[in-house]
Amino acid sequence: MRRGIGPILLLLWLCVPLVQAVPSFWLTLADYAGISAIIAIGIVVLTGMGGITSFGQATFMGFGAYATALLTTQAGWSPWLTLPVAMAAAGLASLVIGAVTLRLSGHYLALGTIAWSVAFFYVFGNLDVLGRNDGISGIPPLRIGSTALLDSRSYYPVVWIAVGIVFLLTRNLLDSRIGRAIRALHGGAAAASSFGVGLAGMRMLAFAYAAVLAGLAGWLYAHMQRSVSPTPFGLNQGIEYLLLAVVGGLERLPGAVLGALVLTVVNDRLQDLLPLLFGSQGNYETIVFGFLLVLVLQTAPAGLWPLIVDRFSRHAAAHPGGGEPLPNRTLPQPGALVLQAEGLRKVFGGLVAVSDLSLELHAGEIVGLIGPNGAGKSTTFDLLTSVATPTSGAVHFLGASLSHRAGPAVARLGIARSFQHVKLVGGMSVLENVALGAHLRGRAGPIRAMLRLDRVEEARLFAEAHRQLARVGLAGLEALPARSLALGQQRVVEIARALCLDPVLLLLDEPAAGLRHAEKVELAALLRTLRDQGVTVLLVEHDMDFVMNLTDRLVVMNFGAKLAEGLPAVIGHNPAVIEAYLGSVA
Amino acid sequence: MDADIALILLQDGVVNGAVYALLALSLVLVFSVTRVILIPQGEFVAYGALTYAALDAGKVPGSIWMLGLLGVAACLAGLWSMRHHASRGAVLRLLAGTLLLPAVVIGVTLLLAGRAIGVAGEAVLTVLIVAPMAPYLYDIAFKPLAEASVLTLLIAAVGTHLALMGVGLVLFGPEGFRATAFSDAVLSIGSQTIQGQSIWVVASTATTMLALYLFFGFTLFGKALHATAVNRLGARLVGISTALSGRIAFGLAGVIGAMGGILVAPLTTVYYDSGFLIGLKGFVAAIVGGMVSYPLAALAAVLVGVVESFSTFWASAFKEVIVFTVILPVLLVRSLRSPVAEDEE
Structure with missing residues (x-):
């Protein structure tokens, strides 16, 4: 997409609830879709970029939701104060779970996520302090000043501003020194390691990042529903979040948002239509979901977003590079x-x-x-x-x-x-691949990357990449995907x-x-x-x-x-x- | 807890463990041949149990219509994949395998349902109804993805599981069913009583394991399957069809799943979605066994069963939590022994 269209779309999207003709039913759906989108963005980082498949993201959502539910109902905290706690709870849980399972290779890890997601579902449902299967109700709504955000129309901006911020921060993160290292986990791990990327640390970072986003989603969910119970944090929901990322396009951030929107609407329609078709109530939509998942994998493994958007345009981010040249190390004396x-x-x-x-x-x-x-x-x-x-x-x-x-x-x-x-x-451009070689010559971490405080350093890294690429005679190919060479x-x-x-x-x-x-x-x-x-x-x-x-x-x-x-x-x-x-x- | 209770729990655990062991074996089998982590295995168990329970109650099981539907879908998928190079023989074989077979099974079921055909007859009919669904699913869902990564196949397997579970709800309804036991015999050894059903379960598991061992060791198909498991490309180069191997592996998984269901049906009430948890416990065992070793997986399955029955006694609410966290120390040991995982496979 061309630069500049994104923010305008977001602004228009944020103005939707101002149109009173839009029924609040659709706004409720949009709120749910936004919450799903936040989790799906985490899955894009974790699975699409880092190559780590998790069916258990709903569990981390549960950590965030239960954390805020406990603190607001038992300890009387203000919901805004519990936001960082909810995110930290999910992040902390991911560090513990990750320490045990993250070193495993792909499918073991994925199976492991199924196992602990089932285990935590029963933990949520059997702890007295979490209200067992009934959960916790009476969670206070978010308030801005004295206005309580009680209905979907007033909650909508909270959700979608959160989506916008998460989208922006994640895009910044992926377009950085750390982001390139995460993206290299999937397909270039050996090379990344030999250029100074600590693989275990990067996997943990991606895992924790996705978990923190899920924690944020859980916080949003808890204050929208104003009650929590184990079911929305079970394995089936975890599978659904992965599904919507796959459908939207695992390797593309906008795909996560698209997948969340499409599937939330489809899900809702199916829940209305299928019981009519089968004549009784039940989770019949899982039939269509399962079928859809297999169909997408078979016919459009890259997801819907690339299918729709790449037809019109595909601009790799431009990295002109500039600033002071990077310092060089002193080489040993000739003959030493x-x-x-x-x-x-x-x-x-x-x-x-x-x-x-x-x-x-x-x-x-x-x-x-x-x-x-x-x-x-x-x-x-x-x-x-x-x-x-x-x-x-x-x-x-x-x-x-x-x-x-x-x-x-x-x-x-x-x-x-x-x-x-x-x-x-x-999937990375030639230039980004080359810049991966300079990983050790930068030091900006994930936070600086998300806030774009790393731009000076990034420009210097890319200037070096341009210089070396020109030196080997490949100037002009910078923006091409590496696999096209x-x-x-x-x-x-x-x-x-x-x-x-x-x-x-x-x-x-x-x-x-x-x-x-x-x-x-x-x-x-x-x-x-x-x-x-x-x-x-x-x-x-x-x-x-x-x-x-x-x-x-x-x-x-x-x-x-x-x-x-x-x-x-x-x-x-x-x-x-x-x-x-x-x-x-x- | 005294020794008697411990022995009862142990017996319970071994019986459940035997069923998990069957499932673990079939998961290992399917994974090593096709690289598919067969999450829908649990649905075959549920279909098996509910089909058997329906026949047992003298009703026509809804699963026959699913069999017919899957057969037609597999037929269409087969015709589509043959669209450039169809030979008359291949098409006829396809039609016989995907249309004639289900038609015969459906006809026989409609004819026999409600008549007293005995436990053995019901069991055989159940396997005939449920088992062919597995290779049909392979043709429809997994064969087109044969070259995809393990993770893609896993996601597809999860999709298949979701769809089958939903269909299970349509076919069998939300109520649970329990079948009558195969035998009412009760064996007494000292203060212990052993149910005839328990002996059936353990004996069937042992027989199946022996049969699998003989199949892999002494038949050409078995060896071909083993070759595919060791090296897919190599197997293809010497003329072993990977599609056929996949179908056989899935077929065996279907038979084993249906059997597991039949064995479980008299032990516990089975719902349309019960299979998933039962299957997952097979997984825990298979993972403990490293997804490659049959004896280790079987042993681990018995261990899972025993852990489950003891934790039911001590902390029944946290039974599932305990069973599914048993896996964590194993994963931890594995992860400490193996180097940091590479994504390339």
Whole structure:
């Protein structure tokens, strides 16, 4: 959507209740839809961006609703004072539940959400203090001055202003350094980790953020209904919230609002129509809902919003970049020892992938790591970057041991890498993917991002991303989604991303694969420039012309062990190497 | 609590656990072959129990119409997927499987309902009515999504569960039903009495497990299924149809679900939405077993049953809470042992 239309639409939407001709029945529906939309926006962050499926968001809504119900009825607090408490209660619950379940992989976690959502439903329904299955009634209404917001017409602005604020803050969050890290959880987790993103922390952040939004929704719900009971916070409702996010479009914020509006209306109509059709009362709408969910997954897996809106326009957010250039780290003196691997060994079951490999890299040299397929080159890369833990042996980088350091810590030391199988976040723009490489060079957190206090830093990060993208020769492609690029270009984007880390050591896994001749020449020139600036480069490559002309030194591996090491010209005539590549000449 | 009560609770727990074990096995089976986490398993249990109870009461079960409807839908889905490469044989097979089979089952049911056909007859008829629904559902809902992620399949499974539960309400109404026991025999060992029904449940579970073991170990279909579970692409390359494997896995799940329902029907009153909680307890067991190990899942299921019956005694209101939080320590241990989860699968 074009900039500027959004706020105008919101203003018009907020004015709807002023039109007395709009029956309050429709306003009630709109209030419910708004509350659902807030939860669905949380699900977009959690599931659509973070790749974490939760069927239990209604439970967090319950935490928020019961928190305000208890405090206002028992302790006599003003509803406005309980708002932060309700959100905090949901957030706190998510931290505890998340600590137990968030490390699980996708479907375990999703099943876990089903389990604790069922468990909490019975907890809500059996605690005396929460009024058991009857719940808590007599919750005071919200008041503005002396006016109580009792009917749906007066409650409408509260709900939809909340939706507007949540929408805005969430959009800001997703369009930030932290937001890019969250978005990378889904499809680019390994890469994000090797550029300094703490995956566990980011997952927890997304989980807690969605829970806090659900807590807010619960607070709104409690003061609209003025009573709470366990049913609206059960598993079926949790499933419904996920459903409306899926229908609207899991990866698009406006989709959450659209899905909430559409399904709330559909739900209401069905509740009126189906009992007539079947001749008795009952939750018949679940039949249609279930059917709809499967149908949407089969025919429009991206949801309704992309289906409707992307037909007309699709503008990636522009990130011009600017401000002071980011400070660079001081590189070690040329020739200084940068990385030292001793006796590296990696065993997978019975297979020795890397066997007693020792390797030294010095500042300002380009070293090629070559060998036939299956020689253990990529495993060596993983060992040098702590992606894999060596069975034995140790790696020292600038004097510090890399053992027991996770990916982010290795990135902090200044080691950047590209991947043999490209790991870009397909849905993010090329520029945003590159900016992910500069994650560690910014420090703005989620709060600053939501309030847009991070703009100066963001501009500097994007300026750096622009610079590195231009450096690798891909200027002009910034706004395209990463998945639309050819594979060779995607590899080069990975190099730009690695450069954004401001690396001491650059590890490139087959950087020239899929490039045309002219592009290879440019890449070689770039790598030489980097070397002259003091960056150390280690690359795995199968293109022998490229390797022979570029590298200062070659290490040849075969069957996991080092076969030979030396100057390219010498290696080229080494009989053992020739045999390893071509077979014996006998 | 004295030893007698403890033994009674234990017996109760083992009997319920046996049913959960059946469901856990079928969940593991379906997941490993199709990557679908079969949330609607519980609906097959409820359909099974209510169909059996209706036959037991001499009524025509409403589920036959659902069978017919699903058959027609599966037929249409099949024809649609064959629209570019239909062969006469394939179309005939499809028509026989999706239209003729339900028609025969419906006819037989209408003919036999109300006549005394005995417990065994009713049980067989129930399985014939309920079990084919599962492969039809596979064709309609899951086959078109076969290449989607586990999470997408899970969301689709939840959708299927919602729809089936709603249909259950239409078919069986909101009232609960309970069937008469298979046998009135009561065994006395010391101060303990063991109900004939309990023996039936445990014995059926054991037999089913044995049958599954033989099926996977010694038949070509079983081995093909196992191959699909280990490596889908590899299985396809050597000529094993993943669609067929999926149908068989779902078919087995349907049989097991219907059986679970038949076994449960005399033990407790079953409502149209009872299946979900029963199925979820099978899940707890399957998750404890890591979704891959049959023996572990079965063992865990018995444990879930025992935990459930003891917590019914001590804190009956919090029974479900306790059962569903049993899963948390297991998840915690799992999460401490495994590295931070990657999203790629």
